[in-house]
Amino acid sequence: MIIxxxxxxxxxxxxxxxxxSSVKELIKHGHEVIVQKxxxxxxxxxxxxxxxVGAKIVETAEEVFAKANxxxxxxxxQPNECKMLKEGQTIFTYLHLAPDPxxxxxxxxxxxxxxAYETVTDSRGGLPLLAPMSEVAGRxxxxxxxxxxxxxxxxxxxxxxxxPGVASAHVVVLGGGVVGANxxxxxxxxxxxVTVIDKSVNRLRELDLVFGSKIHTxxxxxxxxxxxxxxADLVIGAVLVAGGAAPKLVTEEMxxxxxxxxxxxxxxxxxxGCCETSYPTTHQNPTYIVDGVVHYCVTNxxxxxxxxxxxxxxxxxxxxxxxxxxxGTANACLKDPHLLNGLNIHQxxxxxxxxxxxxxxxxxxxxxxxxx
Numbered sequence: 001m002i003i004x005x006x007x008x009x010x011x012x013x014x015x016x017x018x019x020x021s022s023v024k025e026l027i028k029h030g031h032e033v034i035v036q037k038x039x040x041x042x043x044x045x046x047x048x049x050x051x052x053v054g055a056k057i058v059e060t061a062e063e064v065f066a067k068a069n070x071x072x073x074x075x076x077x078q079p080n081e082c083k084m085l086k087e088g089q090t091i092f093t094y095l096h097l098a099p100d101p102x103x104x105x106x107x108x109x110x111x112x113x114x115x116a117y118e119t120v121t122d123s124r125g126g127l128p129l130l131a132p133m134s135e136v137a138g139r140x141x142x143x144x145x146x147x148x149x150x151x152x153x154x155x156x157x158x159x160x161x162x163x164p165g166v167a168s169a170h171v172v173v174l175g176g177g178v179v180g181a182n183x184x185x186x187x188x189x190x191x192x193x194v195t196v197i198d199k200s201v202n203r204l205r206e207l208d209l210v211f212g213s214k215i216h217t218x219x220x221x222x223x224x225x226x227x228x229x230x231x232a233d234l235v236i237g238a239v240l241v242a243g244g245a246a247p248k249l250v251t252e253e254m255x256x257x258x259x260x261x262x263x264x265x266x267x268x269x270x271x272x273g274c275c276e277t278s279y280p281t282t283h284q285n286p287t288y289i290v291d292g293v294v295h296y297c298v299t300n301x302x303x304x305x306x307x308x309x310x311x312x313x314x315x316x317x318x319x320x321x322x323x324x325x326x327x328g329t330a331n332a333c334l335k336d337p338h339l340l341n342g343l344n345i346h347q348x349x350x351x352x353x354x355x356x357x358x359x360x361x362x363x364x365x366x367x368x369x370x371x372x
Contacts, residue, residue, distance in 0.1 A: 323336060
């Protein structure tokens with residue numbers, strides 16, 4: 001099979017779909033890999049490193065899309081990339097389709113097969129290809145939030161950990177999953193007071209066992225969210241509905257009544273955000289202010305630390321890329337139910353139920369779509 005790795009073109013996105021060591025592994029399995037010129041430059045992987053492991057370097061993305069059977073990326077295909085996709089071709093990347101009807105329509109019209117990292121599952125019910133980037137984003141959310149709280153950024157001028165004689169900041173984490181747990185770890189490390197809110201009592205018990213009395217746990221009710229958010233210096237949106245749009249837990253009214261200069265880091269923004277006042281931003285212009293509250297809603301947070309992120313992501317994606325290359329898309333998905341769960345679009349059909357529900361589109365079970 002021919003696997004193609006184009007250079008990422010989203011704003012300030014420096015990650016790359018495959019690092020040289022992953023390319024070497026695929027070539028060892030007898031496959032051909034073509035990499036766009038300078039695709040790995042953002043992580044310090046020069047074209048020479050790809051050539052040394054056997055990859056072919058091509059000048060343009062058009063060449064990659066024209067020749068490859070399988071496209072491996074990091075971020076969702078941008079509009080001009082969607083136009084280059086074609087029937088019989090598979091793209092394997094983060095898609096986040098639920099809040100993005102335009103991308104969904106473009107992928108359907110292309111006739112391609114689109115497999116989303118974020119809906120591939122594992123035997124424990126986890127999301128193994130989302131987890132490494134959730135770890136990065138969770139940890140980054142606290143440093144981003146700390147920066148937002150600085151007065152020059154429009155914040156309250158509060159230090160997360162305080163100092164002797166001055167209270168530390170209150171960090172409220174909405175969602176106790178991978179993003180939330182990593183955010184808590186960093187916030188506690190800086191000395192902040194931390195409250196976590198989740199709808200799973202079992203998850204709250206797990207977090208209590210890990211962090212003990214260092215954190216305050218609250219069951220997710222409207223009242224608990226409102227009371228906690230209104231008392232927060234920093235709110236971390238770490239809510240996830242696999243494949244679907246994030247629920248709007250923080251209302252406009254809550255934001256209006258938050259302390260002036262408080263901050264919201266909405267990591268859920270890839271899935272539409274969990275705050276009614278959230279809209280996507282970029283690393284170039286990461287923040288905006290609504291009712292005196294600083295909002296940080298960058299859709300590709302891990303792109304700011306591309307070397308760490310790219311290698312962490314490849315550790316998780318490589319086994320699935322090898323499956324797709326060795327067996328072909330249809331066979332690989334049909335033999336592996338976890339990879340099958342990653343199938344979102346196939347030849348114009350929406351094969352992820354959560355995406356279909358959120359966008360009001362017809363849902364076709366993934367196995368049925370592949371067998372027709």
